[in-house]
Amino acid sequence: MRPGELTTLEQIQLMARAAAAQAMSTPSMLRLRLGRYPTRTPELRKRPLPDTKLCSEALDHARGTLSPAVLNHSLRCWIWADAFAQIDAIEYDPEDLFTACALHDVGLGAEGSAEHGCFTYISAADAEELATRVGTSERSVRRIGEAIRLHMDLTVDRGAGADAYLLHAAAHFDVAGRRAPEIPRATVDATIAEYPRTGFTDEFAQSMRREVELRPHSRAATLWRSGMALPLRTNPLDWKSR
Numbered sequence: 001m002r003p004g005e006l007t008t009l010e011q012i013q014l015m016a017r018a019a020a021a022q023a024m025s026t027p028s029m030l031r032l033r034l035g036r037y038p039t040r041t042p043e044l045r046k047r048p049l050p051d052t053k054l055c056s057e058a059l060d061h062a063r064g065t066l067s068p069a070v071l072n073h074s075l076r077c078w079i080w081a082d083a084f085a086q087i088d089a090i091e092y093d094p095e096d097l098f099t100a101c102a103l104h105d106v107g108l109g110a111e112g113s114a115e116h117g118c119f120t121y122i123s124a125a126d127a128e129e130l131a132t133r134v135g136t137s138e139r140s141v142r143r144i145g146e147a148i149r150l151h152m153d154l155t156v157d158r159g160a161g162a163d164a165y166l167l168h169a170a171a172h173f174d175v176a177g178r179r180a181p182e183i184p185r186a187t188v189d190a191t192i193a194e195y196p197r198t199g200f201t202d203e204f205a206q207s208m209r210r211e212v213e214l215r216p217h218s219r220a221a222t223l224w225r226s227g228m229a230l231p232l233r234t235n236p237l238d239w240k241s242r
Contacts, residue, residue: 001117001217002113002114002115002116002117002118003115003117003118003192004116004117004119004121004149004215004218004219005116005117005118005215005218006068006121006217006218006219006222007102010049010216011222014154014222014223014226015102015112015222015225016221017154018154018222018223018226018227018228019226019227021141021154022227022230022231023141023170023191028035032233034133040065044083044086044087044183044184044187045086046079046082046190047079047094048077048100049084049098050094050095050098052144053135054095054096054099054130054131054134054135054204055094055095055098055099055102057129057130057134058098058099058103058130058131059102060149061102061103061106061126061130062074062102062103064105065106065166066105066106067203068106068197068199069197069198069200069204070200070203070204070207072104072176072195072196072197072198072200073175073195073197073200073204074101074102074104074105075101075195076104076170076171076174076191076192076195076197077101077104077167077170077171077174077190078097078098078101078102078188079170079171079195080169080170080173080174080183080191080215081101081166081167081169082097082166083160083183084166084170084182084183086171087182087183088157090108090165090166091164092150092162092166093140093162093163093193095136095140096140096143096147096163097143097147097163097166097167099127099130099131100127100143100144100147100148100163101170102166102168102169103123103126103127103130103144103148104120104123104125104127104147104151104171105119105123105124106108106122106126106127107120107121107122107124107126108123108207108211109206109207109210109211109214110122110214112212112214112215112227115198115217117163117217117218118149118215118218118219118220119218120134120148120150120151120152120220121217124144124145124146124148124214125145127144127145127148128141128142128144128145133223143161144163145169146160146161146163146164147161147163147166147168148166149168150164150167150168150178151164151167151171152171152219152220153166153168154223155168155221156168156169171227172224173237174230174237175204175232176208176231176235177232177234177235177236177237178231180186180236180237181233187235188237195236199235200234201232201233201235201238204232205233206233208220208221208224208228209224211224212224212225
């Protein structure tokens with residue numbers, strides 16, 4: 001097996017967990033849709049993009065690799081990740097987290113790899129190579145790569161590290177609306193105005209279907225087969241402001 005691939009048993013277990021998680025989230029999403037879910041309204045500051053060589057290189061690479069829709073998703077993830085850091089009172093390294101956010105999907109839909117069995121591993125290897133070339137510390141290179149490899153997991157706890165925890169929270173928020181009641185709608189609207197979601201849902205769905213074809217034993221492919229299209233299509237970030 002290639003790194004990133006799941007055994008048949010692991011795929012079955014993941015599909016069962018994903019179905020259970022989706023069933024548990026449906027009532028809260030319905031209440032939110034009906035305007036009956038109380039929304040936390042913490043005062044969130046907006047953190048600017050880190051002004052470092054690594055972040056500049058990562059942003060340039062993302063711009064040259066990703067489509068406009070996926071690039072905007074990646075930049076929204078940086079804002080969501082920082083928002084969840086404020087909500088959850090988590091300290092993090094802005095340079096490492098931004099790099100992970102910017103590059104976490106550069107392998108999505110990429111051609112088949114003899115070395116890697118999941119697009120997250122392709123993305124991680126790409127980000128690690130860039131960070132190493134720029135002269136980033138080995139510790140940061142490891143944290144960036146691990147955050148990217150873990151971001152498609154169903155859950156990531158704080159023990160995995162701030163970067164992994166926050167990228168995971170941000171990506172799942174942007175793709176499926178997980179933890180939607182926790183970020184003020186004003187923050188959501190301002191972020192989407194800056195980095196529009198135009199075309200993202202359709203393009204992401206197409207890329208995930210391609211992952212099923214290219215890497216059928218990966219976590220991404222397994223989650224798509226387990227019904228990931230439903231939360232993607234009903235994401236509250238795409239609803240009009242209440």
